[in-house]
Amino acid sequence: MFPFYVPGASDVYLDVNPYSFDVLMLPKDPAAKVQMEPEIALIAKVKYLGTSVLGFEPESMTLFNDATHRNAVVEKLAQKKNWGAASKGIATKVIPLAEFSKSADLDKYRFCSFLGRDGKWSLCCNDVSLGDYSYSYEQLITWLVSQSNAQANEGALHSIQDLLGQAGYPERILISLGSSRYTSFGESHQLLVKDKVCAVLYDSTRIDVDEIQSFVEREEVKQLKPHHVVLWQECQ
16 A cells, blocks of 8 residues: 555655645656556545554545656655645545445446547546456455555555554545556656646446547536546646
């Protein structure tokens, strides 16, 4: 597990709020190689027993851009995840979750992402469903609880238990689940100033990825927002 924002953290770079709804600020280093990483994120209630995590109860989900500074020379992997204000993206809309399980018919939710440059849009990461993750639903929650309690402050990793303590044992946290595989285009392209990033978390019973790409290419994503979650950022 890699932290990216921990209010009150002793590591200064984790204490900086990186969230932005509409702008992605690239690192000041002109040689920085940054890739978009659109992901589904859960807003989850945390249950504790003393300093240990007993469980997570996902209450809603949204879209998150876990943009990563690939070539940063760091001691901790988390330092590639937060280089200052507006280094992350988050959508303004959430989808409430009454239940987070395989039986809850959540596999209908899929997400896709696109990169826009010089007026041309390209699919950047593969279109996948919530159920396509290696760990989903109950298996995912079990793994998260285990890692939260067992992951130590060793090598490039942080102790999640220590960070929760530094944050005052928050009642709720945001958990980003990881991006889907890059397309060949996404794998070979880093973000540049003036690039546009668009990700859509959608109900596949109402629309498909080809229709979404058509809206994105026309930059008419406002029409998607009533029924789906849209994250749109411009790189600066």
